[in-house]
């Protein structure tokens with residue numbers, strides 16, 4: 437490797453990234469190309485010839501950059517992927533260069549200490565005491581999987597990891613869960629049909645009466661509660677279940693309580709909205725994603741566990757080829773003994789650097805700005821006769837629906853999808869659509885450092901105008917009779 441070429445290309449790349457981040461708001465947010473075009477663009481044979489780093493950079497500028505979704509664009513308000521903070525970007529660059537492997541202490545001594553520190557910070561934010569532990573993971577999916585595995589092992593009295601499940605066990609969650617919960621109950625052998633997805637109230641929180649009824653019914657039929665799953669920041673709306681009530685039920689049923697705060701965990705840094713996550717510290721395990729609302733670059737999720745010993749009970753295998761014989765005193769922390777993943781990227785570096793560079797207060801201010809933006813959009817939309825807002829947002833996720841007279845549910849769905857498609861094509865904004873309580877909604881979710889109230893105002897004007905356009909076209913077409 438010619439290090440001079442590396443140095444030169446690296447300096448160029450850092451300048452390039454700085455320019456990119458500074459000017460990203462001028463780019464079309466989403467590429468106006470078809471998947472087939474991109475497939476063809478990258479339809480390349482395995483390279484035989486060498487490209488210099490400079491040539492490689494040129495190829496990336498031509499083929500990759502124009503065809504990205506620019507999540508740092510202030511109009512990006514879609515699936516929860518924030519604008520990454522610049523300190524985290526640099527930290528990830530260094531993490532790749534050092535390539536510390538957090539699986540074992542011997543491949544990352546300082547990295548192990550930093551990872552433990554970041555986990556401690558997250559545990560402090562939750563309110564867990566010194567017995568707590570955790571793992572940084574690839575994201576909320578893996579963290580929820582580990583949470584459900586911990587639940588299965590605890591409630592089965594540490595038999596399931598040896599013998600498999602001996603009874604029909606049931607897990608409980610609200611209908612507003614993220615799909616990772618369904619995947620997790622499947623992966624740990626509980627089974628998707630044994631996940632009770634319970635109805636929510638007007639604020640989209642789990643109905644405690646429905647949970648009590650479901651448990652009673654299941655027990656009458658000889659089934660056993662294995663885990664109560666609380667949501668502290670639903671994907672659609674940021675709704676937070678009554679965690680204190682869920683904890684009481686989990687205690688009474690002698691089962692595990694896991695809380696999915698993958699998105700909502702950011703609220704622990706909010707100064708203007710304290711107390712929303714009340715009861716989080718009661719959960720046995722919690723998912724929080726620093727790569728969501730802590731503005732860390734992908735990937736950095738976390739599973740946090742009230743009693744660290746439960747991690748060791750679930751994962752503590754020590755094969756000879758991994759056991760560190762130079763550590764006779766056993767004072768080296770081995771993540772592979774206390775977690776699921778083996779090779780583990782040095783994820784904590786970007787979280788550690790982000791906290792040190794910006795501080796908790798600044799990150800909290802970004803979060804409060806996003807909450808204010810969602811509340812503002814709710815107010816503007818609620819004041820307009822043509823829009824319904826699902827509920828007043830408690831975090832930064834908001835769901836709006838266009839009230840179009842004379843259209844049935846199917847046609848309304850079509851209208852919402854068409855509006856989202858046209859706005860994507862316009863390149864100024866990107867948001868998702870979703871379904872809740874049988875209706876289709878626009879799901880708008882600012883989790884971006886660069887978004888302002890002016891962007892929300894522009895978004896609403898564009899949304900209204902596009903809804904009116906599509907409505908008019910649909911009502912003119914012969915299929916719709918009013």
Ligand SMILES: Cc1ncc(COP(=O)(O)O)c(C=O)c1O
Nearest residue numbers: 516575576577614616671698699
């Ligand atoms: C509430 C919730 N849990 C879990 C996940 C999955 O997280 P990840 O995409 O990091 O795996 C998401 C993703 O949006 C989420 O909103």
